[in-house]
Amino acid sequence: MAQSTKTQTENRPTPTIEDYLAIMYVMERDGDEVIAARLAESLEVSPPTVTVTLKRMERDGWIASDQGKDIRLTPKGCEAAGTVIRRHMLTEWMLARMLKVPWSRLHAEADQIEHTISDEIETQMRTNLDDPQLCPHGNPLPGYEHVAADWHPLTGVQPGQKVIIRRIHETAEDNPELLVFLETNGIVPGALAEVSEVLSFNQTLSLQVGSQKVALGLLTAKYIFVEKVS
Numbered sequence: 001m002a003q004s005t006k007t008q009t010e011n012r013p014t015p016t017i018e019d020y021l022a023i024m025y026v027m028e029r030d031g032d033e034v035i036a037a038r039l040a041e042s043l044e045v046s047p048p049t050v051t052v053t054l055k056r057m058e059r060d061g062w063i064a065s066d067q068g069k070d071i072r073l074t075p076k077g078c079e080a081a082g083t084v085i086r087r088h089m090l091t092e093w094m095l096a097r098m099l100k101v102p103w104s105r106l107h108a109e110a111d112q113i114e115h116t117i118s119d120e121i122e123t124q125m126r127t128n129l130d131d132p133q134l135c136p137h138g139n140p141l142p143g144y145e146h147v148a149a150d151w152h153p154l155t156g157v158q159p160g161q162k163v164i165i166r167r168i169h170e171t172a173e174d175n176p177e178l179l180v181f182l183e184t185n186g187i188v189p190g191a192l193a194e195v196s197e198v199l200s201f202n203q204t205l206s207l208q209v210g211s212q213k214v215a216l217g218l219l220t221a222k223y224i225f226v227e228k229v230s
């Protein structure tokens, strides 16, 4: 059975390379410099492993660099990154809608499946899921970045401001414990909340969500994007 899909996947990056491409895409999208040390941290691999993999990726035309510095995706790398991110996000929706997988589990489950989806299945997923522009965590599918452009990190919100939770950034999606915490406390896209207190000296803020008051570290709050409401 494995053989029959070989032709279709021949030009496709390996799952490892797809993971690298997806992280680099998010870094470039957010205007962050792509640095090997940050890749090592995000992918939980050693810096020498990253160096070797980046060399291979450059050889294969997924990325370009100036002697290992100023790393950037090539158009081919950017397209492949967009594809795997889109498949990841569509998978999250499929798991949520069809299998009722809890919100906090979607990302980790989709991480396994995203590498196995073919062009045909992706097309069917898009149609069946009504062409979503955001993932269940509120992150934009590639090409829909403008949808999230007016949402701001919770860290920039003044006390007393009412907000709608819109987006939990991809970086936070990689932290399963944090996702469970957010889900348990109702801090999910669409929820109404109010910043009740900001304690800068303590690096925390309090968020009123429904009848609950939740304390968040500013390091976490910066990955929660909201829309202000009057």
Ligand SMILES: [Zn+2]
Binding pocket: 089, 092, 107, 135, 136, 137, 138, 139, 173
């Ligand atoms: Zn997501």
